[in-house]
Amino acid sequence: xxxxxxxxxxxxxxxxxxxxxxxxxxxxxxxxxxxxxxxxxxxxxxxxxxxxxxxxxxxxxxxxxxxxxxxxxxxxxxxxxxxxxxxxxxxxxxxxxxxxxxxxxxxxxxxxxxxxxxxxxxxxxxxxxxxxxxxxxxxxxxxxxxxxxxxxxxxxxxxxxxxxxxxxxxxxxxxxxxx
Amino acid sequence: xxxxxxxxxxxxxxxxxxxxxxxxxxxxxxxxxxxxxxxxxxxxxxxxxxxxxxxxxxxxxxxxxxxxxxxxxxxxxxxxxxxxxxxxxxxxxxxxxxxxxxxxxxxxxxxxxxxxxxxxxxxxxxxxxxxxxxxxxxxxxxxxxxxxxxxxxxxxxxxxxxxxxxxxxxxxxxxxxxxxxxxxxxxxxx
Numbered sequence: 001x002x003x004x005x006x007x008x009x010x011x012x013x014x015x016x017x018x019x020x021x022x023x024x025x026x027x028x029x030x031x032x033x034x035x036x037x038x039x040x041x042x043x044x045x046x047x048x049x050x051x052x053x054x055x056x057x058x059x060x061x062x063x064x065x066x067x068x069x070x071x072x073x074x075x076x077x078x079x080x081x082x083x084x085x086x087x088x089x090x091x092x093x094x095x096x097x098x099x100x101x102x103x104x105x106x107x108x109x110x111x112x113x114x115x116x117x118x119x120x121x122x123x124x125x126x127x128x129x130x131x132x133x134x135x136x137x138x139x140x141x142x143x144x145x146x147x148x149x150x151x152x153x154x155x156x157x158x159x160x161x162x163x164x165x166x167x168x169x170x171x172x173x174x175x176x177x178x179x
Numbered sequence: 180x181x182x183x184x185x186x187x188x189x190x191x192x193x194x195x196x197x198x199x200x201x202x203x204x205x206x207x208x209x210x211x212x213x214x215x216x217x218x219x220x221x222x223x224x225x226x227x228x229x230x231x232x233x234x235x236x237x238x239x240x241x242x243x244x245x246x247x248x249x250x251x252x253x254x255x256x257x258x259x260x261x262x263x264x265x266x267x268x269x270x271x272x273x274x275x276x277x278x279x280x281x282x283x284x285x286x287x288x289x290x291x292x293x294x295x296x297x298x299x300x301x302x303x304x305x306x307x308x309x310x311x312x313x314x315x316x317x318x319x320x321x322x323x324x325x326x327x328x329x330x331x332x333x334x335x336x337x338x339x340x341x342x343x344x345x346x347x348x349x350x351x352x353x354x355x356x357x358x359x360x361x362x363x364x365x366x367x368x369x
Binding site for chain 2: 031054056057058059060062063064065066067068069070071072073074075076078092093096097100101102
């Protein structure tokens with residue numbers, strides 16, 4: 001764990017991060033690629049502390065498309081943890097690898113820049129994320145209620161695997177942020 | 180030194196490796212020497228061949244994974260070298276054919292033509308076993324050493340900016356993808 005993750009406690013929901021992580025385990029996810037962002041800190045820590053999980057920390061989110069593709073081609077289930085701006089930075093990889101080659105991606109995207117956002121720099125991404133997902137024909141669900149998180153993640157993975165296509169789960173403020 | 184000669188020199192060793200290439204001349208030339216089910220040609224998504232190699236190397240740690248990259252592709256994703264260095268898959272070899280050019284789109288010069296040194300960037304990213312080779316003998320020796328060694332290696336091979344007359348082959352992208360996946364899953368018993 002790096003210094004920032006340790007020293008700056010944020011009101012990110014540990015309980016709901018656990019619910020999400022548990023669902024990934026139920027889905028038999030063995031590889032998680034990630035680039036740190038505030039809402040994802042607990043999820044990344046859980047992946048790092050889990051001896052059954054291989055956490056791949058990335059320099060840029062688009063690398064995660066390659067990691068997940070390599071894992072899938074070998075028959076290993078993976079998930080990608082990223083912020084919506086990381087998703088936007090990954091679009092070419094998603095289109096000209098995952099979609100071109102029919103590679104399933106289970107993308108868990110923290111949806112920053114929506115109602116309640118205080119960071120000015122997150123706001124444009126918040127406005128366009130869902131439109132870009134729709135333009136790419138990527139099925140999406142919002143995760144905002146811990147009661148339905150487990151089922152939605154499992155169903156998303158089932159669809160990704162059966163359609164051999166990326167799917168997106170948007171981690172919403174109601175689920176991730178306790179303020 | 181020509182890329183095709185380099186590929187011919189290591190083809191025997193590639194037969195038993197999981198191989199991921201980039202698009203363009205590398206893919207067409209390797210296929211011209213003989214396609215195999217353990218060869219995957221990433222015909223787009225420039226920059227992600229090495230990331231794919233890492234995903235494979237972590238998933239099948241008992242198999243050698245050879246990525247055949249290019250200067251143009253690697254320059255699009257230099258961060259990948261730092262990610263590779265972080266996990267140091269001992270079963271992975273990153274070969275970079277550096278022709279200082281984006282050949283397939285007309286031969287526009289890349290930054291390696293003006294001094295960017297990919298082997299030095301690789302070493303400075305945390306991959307100590309990084310070298311530049313300029314002759315077939317050097318290339319063959321570096322590659323065989325990397326195959327025998329149990330350490331992540333980067334080999335930058337300086338090659339001429341010449342390639343085949345056409346890049347499209349009769350191997351469909353999805354045919355290649357499913358055949359390759361079936362092969363690698365078979366190795367895992369998955």
